Amino acid sequence: MRLRLRQLFVIGLALSLLGIGVPAWSEDDPKSCNDLLSADTPAYVVCRWMATPEEAADIAAFWLENDGQHMGEAEPVDPITVDCTEEGNECPESEGDGEMHDVDSPDVPGAEDGGTPDCQNGDECGYVDPTGVTAAEKTAAQATPAGKAAQAVAQTNMRLWIETELADDYKAGKLAEAVKKVAALVAAQPGVVGIRFTSQLGFNQTFTTADELDKFVAETTAALRTAVPGKKLAAHTVVPVFGCGANDACKAEMTKKYPLLDPERIGAWLFKGLIDQLALDNGHLANEYATWKIDAAEAQRNQSIQVRARAWDAYAQIAAEDATFAASGTSQLTEEQATKAITERVASPLQDDAAETVTLWTRWQNDQGQVSRVYGEKWAANATWDQLKKLDSVRARLATIYDPANPEVDVATDLKNLSEVFGQVYLHAA
Known part of the structure; x- marks a missing residue:
């Protein structure tokens, strides 16, 4: 129970901090706090209260009910991809040979068999400590x-x-x-x-x-x-x-x-x-x-x-x-x-x-x-x-x-x- 309440508090706090919603352009907006700004405030500066604790609690309760069933059912948003072979799409050239390599395989020529590849030693590559501290x-x-x-x-x-x-x-x-x-x-x-x-x-x-x-x-x-x-x-x-x-x-x-x-x-x-x-x-x-x-x-x-x-x-x-x-x-x-x-x-x-x-x-x-x-x-x-x-x-x-x-x-x-x-x-x- 203590863990559940803590989860509810954290999610509710996060939602209230986000405060996502329609900008308070209208004085009729119940969440507008433009009345607290001075008369000489520029028009582009608006004030809007964060989500109310009740709203945050309702949203958090939705995600946590039934032992977090909704959270478990949620899936990641599909990634945005670009087909470089499709006509009209241009993709920048990337470095490397374009081939997949095994995990832990050397990424620098000369690093095979535990050797020290070129430019891994600071003295050989002319490395200088950016702080200049001796x-x-x-x-x-x-x-x-x-x-x-x-x-x-x-x-x-x-x-x-x-x-x-x-x-x-x-x-x-x-x-x-x-x-x-x-x-x-x-x-x-x-x-x-x-x-x-x-x-x-x-x-x-x-x-x-x-x-x-x-x-x-x-x-x-x-x-x-x-x-x-x-x-x-x-x-x-x-x-x-x-x-x-x-x-x-x-x-x-x-x-x-x-x-x-x-x-x-x-x-x-x-x-x-x-x-x-x-x-x-x-x-x-x-x-x-x-x-x-x-x-x-x-x-x-x-x-x-x-x-x-x-x-x-x-x-x-x-x-x-x-x-x-x-x-x-x-x-x-x-x-x-x-x-x-x-x-x-x-x-x-x-x-x-x-x-x-x-x-x-x-x-x-x-x-x-x-x-x-x-x-x-x-x-x-x-x-x-x-x-x-x-x-x-x-x-x-x-x-x-x-x-x-x-x-x-x-x-x-x-x-x-x-x-x-x-x-x-x-x-x-x-």
């Missing part, structure tokens, strides 16, 4: 706290990102040197997904003009693309105007207060392919809009609508980020409070299709040495952590940030415990 630099990177922690992450089931801050290096004229260190760390540990190269972008005081901000993003991502080809690039920021919804007074105030956080500018970074993942912080949603009587839930809904309406997820992966579960010492939430918080801050962004992943800060230390945690000190149990451990069905979508230079117990113990909740970890590299 063996000595890799060894040095492995010896750093981040390098050692990266090796420990490989022993868990978590996907690994490298988290660093390159804005200060950029301002100091040391971007190339900093990128080289990141590249060495990536080269030293196979399997790194990508690099998060900045946080609070445009929100903090590092950059003061829009041009400076744009130059940083363009030049830093270009340097990283060269140094670590094939790795995803991520950035963290906040877009306060999104929480306003259709409230014009709120939007005017947020635009004035945060001039660099223009959604059109941030969207351009995604459209140009500069950033592969954008994390939007949710910390401000709880109190930034009190003047206009917009509570956290409404602000979250407004932000979700704006993200979907702008189709940002078509250009990059969108992540929601939240640090509010942690508290000084340890989280003090009761089981009921923790469940409510998880529903609002984790489930809501995922179910609203406004985020593909959710990143939760589980531990950090301020300048005075005071530690804030989600879990208990030395991994003591508490209600919040216990509730988070129940989210195994969406573990792959949950991420956290870990600083190996400030462990709770030790790196191995910390990462093992984190892997019980999270499927991804951003490893801080100084």
Whole structure:
């Protein structure tokens, strides 16, 4: 019964995330939410609610009834084929000899009998490591706290990102040197997904003009693309105007207060392919809009609508980020409070299709040495952590940030415990 309910939840969630249907062009559409968009919204931007839970449950029930009979009876869609001999059809010439070969037969001349074929040895073929990182630099990177922690992450089931801050290096004229260190760390540990190269972008005081901000993003991502080809690039920021919804007074105030956080500018970074993942912080949603009587839930809904309406997820992966579960010492939430918080801050962004992943800060230390945690000190149990451990069905979508230079117990113990909740970890590299 538990497995069946879990299947029903997963299928229902997947269907609700798809939200396939007729565009909400008409105000008579019962699923239209165009009324939440401001009057100056372009005509091509429309808003439509996702499938209702009842609709998703009915569809899921159809596929699961009678022990999944309908799923068993379903057959794959016939593949689309082209007859190259038919008049009028043109097929591109493919490489190879056009003949079928046995499984495990050599695909490179000279590989028979276990020999080493030409161009399988990097030295003979003139292969050059695209990162340009030397063996000595890799060894040095492995010896750093981040390098050692990266090796420990490989022993868990978590996907690994490298988290660093390159804005200060950029301002100091040391971007190339900093990128080289990141590249060495990536080269030293196979399997790194990508690099998060900045946080609070445009929100903090590092950059003061829009041009400076744009130059940083363009030049830093270009340097990283060269140094670590094939790795995803991520950035963290906040877009306060999104929480306003259709409230014009709120939007005017947020635009004035945060001039660099223009959604059109941030969207351009995604459209140009500069950033592969954008994390939007949710910390401000709880109190930034009190003047206009917009509570956290409404602000979250407004932000979700704006993200979907702008189709940002078509250009990059969108992540929601939240640090509010942690508290000084340890989280003090009761089981009921923790469940409510998880529903609002984790489930809501995922179910609203406004985020593909959710990143939760589980531990950090301020300048005075005071530690804030989600879990208990030395991994003591508490209600919040216990509730988070129940989210195994969406573990792959949950991420956290870990600083190996400030462990709770030790790196191995910390990462093992984190892997019980999270499927991804951003490893801080100084």
